[in-house]
Amino acid sequence: MEKVPLLSVENLNVEFSTPDGVVHAVNNVSFAVESGETLGIVGESGSGKSVTASSILKLNSGVTAKTQGAILFNGRDVLGADDKTIRSIRGSEIAMIFQDPLSALNPYYTIGNQIIEAYRVHHRDVKKSAARKIALEMLHRVGIPNPEARIDEYPHQFSGGMRQRIVIATALINSPKLLIADEPTTALDVTVQAQILDLMKDIQKENGMAIILITHDLGVVAETCDDVAVMYGGRIVEKATVNELFLTPTHPYSFGLLGAVRSLDNSARGELQTIAGSPPSLLHLPSGCSFLPRCGYAQQNLAQCSSVVPELEKVSPTESFSACHLRTEALISLKMKELA
Ligand code: SF4
Numbered sequence: 342m343e344k345v346p347l348l349s350v351e352n353l354n355v356e357f358s359t360p361d362g363v364v365h366a367v368n369n370v371s372f373a374v375e376s377g378e379t380l381g382i383v384g385e386s387g388s389g390k391s392v393t394a395s396s397i398l399k400l401n402s403g404v405t406a407k408t409q410g411a412i413l414f415n416g417r418d419v420l421g422a423d424d425k426t427i428r429s430i431r432g433s434e435i436a437m438i439f440q441d442p443l444s445a446l447n448p449y450y451t452i453g454n455q456i457i458e459a460y461r462v463h464h465r466d467v468k469k470s471a472a473r474k475i476a477l478e479m480l481h482r483v484g485i486p487n488p489e490a491r492i493d494e495y496p497h498q499f500s501g502g503m504r505q506r507i508v509i510a511t512a513l514i515n516s517p518k519l520l521i522a523d524e525p526t527t528a529l530d531v532t533v534q535a536q537i538l539d540l541m542k543d544i545q546k547e548n549g550m551a552i553i554l555i556t557h558d559l560g561v562v563a564e565t566c567d568d569v570a571v572m573y574g575g576r577i578v579e580k581a582t583v584n585e586l587f588l589t590p591t592h593p594y595s596f597g598l599l600g601a602v603r604s605l606d607n608s609a610r611g612e613l614q615t616i617a618g619s620p621p622s623l624l625h626l627p628s629g630c631s632f633l634p635r636c637g638y639a640q641q642n643l644a645q646c647s648s649v650v651p652e653l654e655k656v657s658p659t660e661s662f663s664a665c666h667l668r669t670e671a672l673i674s675l676k677m678k679e680l681a
Contacts, residue, residue: 345416346373347551348397348519353410355392355401364623366392368575370410371653376518377545379552381566381583383559383598385620389575390555394521396420397553398435399427415518433463436512440524442504445511446496452507453492456480460514479510483540502533509540516548523555538565559598563587571595574621574631577653581661591656591663593636630666642666 355367367389374380382390395401396408399419412419414435419427431437439445447455456476461467467475473492480488483506496504505525512520522541526534542565545552554565562569562583569586571579571594579592590599597616618635621627629647633639639646645666653664 347376347415348553349373349411349413350393350397351411351413353393353396353412354408355389355396356407357401358405358407359624362624365626366575366623367396368626370572370575370577372570372577372580374519374551374553376551377549378568379542379545379554379566381554381556381562381569382572383556383562383569384572385557387620387623388572389623390572391523392575393572394437394523394553394555397519397521398431398437429463432459432512432517433515434517435519435521436515436517437521437523438505438508438512438525440527442501442508442528443496445508446504448496451493451495452480452499456507456511456514459511463515476510476514479514480507482544483507483510483513484536485510502529502536505529505533505537506540509537509544513544517550519551519553520545521553521555524557525554526561527556527558534561535564541565571598574626575623576631576664577662578632578664579661580653581659585659585661589659589661591659591661592665593638593667594632597635630664638665638667 350373351371353367353370357364357366370389370393372380382393384390392401397412397414397419399422401408408420410420414430419430422430446452453473453476456479457469457472460472460475461469464472477488477492480492485491485503485506496507499507520541525541526537529537538561541552544550554561556562566583568580568582570577571586571592573594579586579590579595581591586595587599590596616635621631627633627647629645629649630636630639630651633646636646649666651664651666653662655661656663
């Protein structure tokens with residue numbers, strides 16, 4: 342019998358109406374995540390990765406947003422769920438953490454109060470004293486030294502790395518099945534970044550939760566993820582295991598990203614470097630491939646590249662999926678020779 346994924350996103354489309362027109366933020370995005378697995382969603386700013394992640398918690402449901410497609414979590418229809426159901430899923434079964442821990446923590450409440458409150462929202466019958474014990478255990482688990490002394494302190498009394506640990510403690514207090522982490526280490530220095538990623542991996546090993554990691558940092562992807570979806574212009578342009586992406590990339594955009602990473606020296610972080618040109622405006626997506634103005638391979642197939650949007654399809658002989666009209670072994674081997 343085929344295994345049912347914990348989360349499946351199918352043909353997700355998200356549009357926002359703005360005074361300048363309709364922003365096509367996410368276009369026909371599909372992926373699945375299993376329990377215990379980490380999926381990286383990687384791309385430049387404005388590629389649609391954060392809007393995709395927010396859709397999983399139905400956070401884009403404002404009056405200007407139009408969301409279509411299907412999101413199934415643990416067998417339940419998320420997009421069709423009512424507000425009460427979504428509120429019960431948020432923070433208990435699916436938790437989300439963001440880049441800036443300060444914006445996630447209320448400066449006027451002690452960290453203990455915030456973690457206890459996050460727990461009791463979903464466990465109303467648990468007494469505050471019992472919830473405090475659970476919060477202390479979690480603070481200990483995420484590496485806050487001497488939590489008994491520090492649980493009654495305020496967010497500003499902690500360093501950036503410690504604050505992100507507190508945010509993770511708050512996110513994990515209800516043992517979610519899925520953690521969505523949107524650039525969780527971008528604001529932190531390299532050493533603290535590695536500690537936070539290790540912490541997330543350790544907790545995942547213990548409780549088997551799935552993680553969706555949104556990042557612009559291929560170094561983080563290489564360290565942390567099992568599978569990766571590369572987004573460009575609101576679409577997934579390549580989907581692969583991490584090994585496949587790094588060893589046999591199949592999309593010209595991935596070639597550019599990886600070429601940039603490979604050119605970095607050992608002391609540098611693997612952040613995406615500038616590829617000549619700019620990402621497309623999501624207000625005015627072209628009729629063909631949105632990577633065309635930046636693609637060094639389009640000349641071989643200009644008529645098709647400029648008029649037909651390439652679909653994400655399996656690329657032989659790899660296990661990857663790529664959205665490029667030139668999905669040929671010749672293209673891959675040509676690029677691999679350049680990268681070698
Ligand atoms: Fe380049 Fe054409 Fe492939 Fe787009 S479809 S990435 S323009 S070769």
